Amino acid sequence: MKYLFIHVLGYWVMDHTFRVVEQVPFSTVSDYKTADKLRSKLIKKYPDLQPLPLEKSYVVLELLKNPKYFEELHERNVLLTKQGIKAAVSEDWLIMQAIANVNELDRVTNLLVKRLREWYSLYFPELAIRIFSNEKFVDLVISRTKSGLITELKVKETMGADLNDSDVEEILLLAQQTRGQYRLREQHEQYLRRVMQAYCPNLMELAGVTIGAKLIELGRGLKNLALLPASTIQLLGAEKALFRHLKTGSQSPKYGILFSHPLVQKARLKDRGKVSRALADKLSLCARLDYFKGGFKANEYKKELEERFSHE
Amino acid sequence: MKYLFIHVLGYWVMDHTFRVVEQVPFSTVSDYKTADKLRSKLIKKYPDLQPLPLEKSYVVLELLKNPKYFEELHERNVLLTKQGIKAAVSEDWLIMQAIANVNELDRVTNLLVKRLREWYSLYFPELAIRIFSNEKFVDLVISRTKSGLITELKVKETMGADLNDSDVEEILLLAQQTRGQYRLREQHEQYLRRVMQAYCPNLMELAGVTIGAKLIELGRGLKNLALLPASTIQLLGAEKALFRHLKTGSQSPKYGILFSHPLVQKARLKDRGKVSRALADKLSLCARLDYFKGGFKANEYKKELEERFSHE
Numbered sequence: 001m002k003y004l005f006i007h008v009l010g011y012w013v014m015d016h017t018f019r020v021v022e023q024v025p026f027s028t029v030s031d032y033k034t035a036d037k038l039r040s041k042l043i044k045k046y047p048d049l050q051p052l053p054l055e056k057s058y059v060v061l062e063l064l065k066n067p068k069y070f071e072e073l074h075e076r077n078v079l080l081t082k083q084g085i086k087a088a089v090s091e092d093w094l095i096m097q098a099i100a101n102v103n104e105l106d107r108v109t110n111l112l113v114k115r116l117r118e119w120y121s122l123y124f125p126e127l128a129i130r131i132f133s134n135e136k137f138v139d140l141v142i143s144r145t146k147s148g149l150i151t152e153l154k155v156k157e158t159m160g161a162d163l164n165d166s167d168v169e170e171i172l173l174l175a176q177q178t179r180g181q182y183r184l185r186e187q188h189e190q191y192l193r194r195v196m197q198a199y200c201p202n203l204m205e206l207a208g209v210t211i212g213a214k215l216i217e218l219g220r221g222l223k224n225l226a227l228l229p230a231s232t233i234q235l236l237g238a239e240k241a242l243f244r245h246l247k248t249g250s251q252s253p254k255y256g257i258l259f260s261h262p263l264v265q266k267a268r269l270k271d272r273g274k275v276s277r278a279l280a281d282k283l284s285l286c287a288r289l290d291y292f293k294g295g296f297k298a299n300e301y302k303k304e305l306e307e308r309f310s311h312e
Numbered sequence: 313m314k315y316l317f318i319h320v321l322g323y324w325v326m327d328h329t330f331r332v333v334e335q336v337p338f339s340t341v342s343d344y345k346t347a348d349k350l351r352s353k354l355i356k357k358y359p360d361l362q363p364l365p366l367e368k369s370y371v372v373l374e375l376l377k378n379p380k381y382f383e384e385l386h387e388r389n390v391l392l393t394k395q396g397i398k399a400a401v402s403e404d405w406l407i408m409q410a411i412a413n414v415n416e417l418d419r420v421t422n423l424l425v426k427r428l429r430e431w432y433s434l435y436f437p438e439l440a441i442r443i444f445s446n447e448k449f450v451d452l453v454i455s456r457t458k459s460g461l462i463t464e465l466k467v468k469e470t471m472g473a474d475l476n477d478s479d480v481e482e483i484l485l486l487a488q489q490t491r492g493q494y495r496l497r498e499q500h501e502q503y504l505r506r507v508m509q510a511y512c513p514n515l516m517e518l519a520g521v522t523i524g525a526k527l528i529e530l531g532r533g534l535k536n537l538a539l540l541p542a543s544t545i546q547l548l549g550a551e552k553a554l555f556r557h558l559k560t561g562s563q564s565p566k567y568g569i570l571f572s573h574p575l576v577q578k579a580r581l582k583d584r585g586k587v588s589r590a591l592a593d594k595l596s597l598c599a600r601l602d603y604f605k606g607g608f609k610a611n612e613y614k615k616e617l618e619e620r621f622s623h624e
Contacts, residue, residue, distance in 0.1 A: 115413050159394045170500065
């Protein structure tokens with residue numbers, strides 16, 4: 001009977017009295033990583049080879065107490081950890097980062113457009129009053145001259161000051177920066193679409209890009225999301241209302257971020273709880289299909305839900 | 313004795329019994345605006361012309377009760393107001409808007425760099441740890457490849473994942489957007505410098521562009537700032553601490569936004585109150601020089617302050 005102990009520093013083969021028979025140090029960490037191959041090679045050499053029983057591992061620990069191993073042991077362990085961290089970056093993380101960034105861009109862009117509206121209103125206040133959409137406002141500021149806007153909006157007499165060209169240009173710089181943010185947000189969304197198309201096509205099809213990505217973010221990864229019960233998915237993003245409900249007995253929430261899903265939005269107020277429950281059921285199935293590499297069924301689910309709730 | 317009443321709709325000349333002798337309607341508002349010329353012309357015609365006494369104005373009001381005047385009166389008044397608003401936009405407003413935007417950009421850029429640091433750390437976490445300056449971080453991300461950074465920072469083994477080019481590109485887009493914000497902030501500052509050079513050169517010289525503009529913002533315009541006592545200027549931006557002091561008797565604040573002025577920054581801790589008081593004195597003089605179009609003396613003041621506080 002022989003015993004084998006494989007370690008990041010090398011391997012040891014011991015006989016039945018736990019005396020070392022063969023000891024080979026690894027020159028790099030990658031030898032440790034291909035330990036499986038090594039093991040089968042060694043089994044050919046020692047047909048009665050067994051892994052060292054856990055309760056006997058002190059034998060090796062005694063050997064490793066030799067200070068000559070210390071530095072190398074530390075270095076290799078750090079290296080292994082680093083490689084582990086490196087390997088842990090999955091599509092989940094890319095999606096979570098990208099969607100977090102989309103959200104931040106939304107917030108930041110709104111702040112800048114608010115400033116732009118105020119600043120531009122020195123020049124032509126009638127525009128900010130008449131155009132509600134932020135994105136359209138930015139586009140108009142960039143694409144039209146003041147006189148063009150006056151004609152287009154049929155403003156008789158503007159209250160805006162006649163600023164110098166250099167003053168107006170400064171405002172336009174801000175508008176262009178803001179438009180760049182809108183473009184960047186669009187690009188992030190396309191990127192998310194590409195990543196999710198390969199990684200979680202079912203979830204993306206049924207939830208849409210933004211909501212799908214947010215679900216992955218709130219669920220902390222596709223694996224977790226796949227393991228969550230549908231009722232939890234239904235309430236992702238409504239944690240505050242849920243805990244208020246549990247604590248004070250206020251009304252329980254019926255949806256979290258699913259609120260902004262078109263199916264829930266289209267439903268009548270009294271049906272919305274029902275719709276979001278059914279939707280969460282299907283989304284849970286989608287997450288499982290995606291995580292366990294099932295087929296593509298999201299379009300069927302989508303049709304089913306649409307038919308079911310259009311009849312009511 | 314004749315009386316004259318000029319009004320946005322026209323003018324009336326009355327005799328001593330307040331009966332209308334001559335009544336001429338204006339065809340546009342601009343006739344009303346050149347009323348001074350009109351007055352001297354009428355004085356030639358009626359040498360004993362007087363303005364209508366206030367207590368007799370009901371005579372005209374009676375005339376204006378005629379509904380045929382209503383619509384025109386309303387229209388012309390609105391027009392006058394609009395023109396008044398238009399004329400009220402001064403350099404003060406341009407400066408206030410620009411500095412508010414610089415502040416907003418600072419805030420927003422920090423938010424985006426925070427996101428960038430997190431996202432880029434999936435790819436190369438060692439950079440975010442080693443580079444503290446946000447602006448430098450953005451520049452490095454854009455200008456170097458990962459392998460370039462590894463060489464430059466002498467990183468042995470990175471924990472960052474090997475992302476696809478398309479994933480890295482998405483991160484770079486964010487970095488470029490952020491760099492655009494840094495550039496925009498610089499441009500706004502140059503713009504402020506140009507506007508302030510013409511409008512308040514003394515204030516700009518002594519306070520610097522950013523602090524000078526903030527003083528105008530906090531003082532609500534150069535005129536107001538020029539009329540404020542120096543002690544108020546010293547505490548602009550420290551309103552919260554001041555009212556806390558008045559309410560609870562806590563320590564009174566010694567500086568508001570002047571805290572970030574180089575002179576205050578360079579001073580020893582115990583001298584800072586004294587320095588900021590002296591600085592506020594001179595800044596108040598600067599604001600007055602600028603508002604009342606005095607000469608350029610800020611460089612003398614600056615030298616004086618520097619000499620006085622470098623001796624201590």
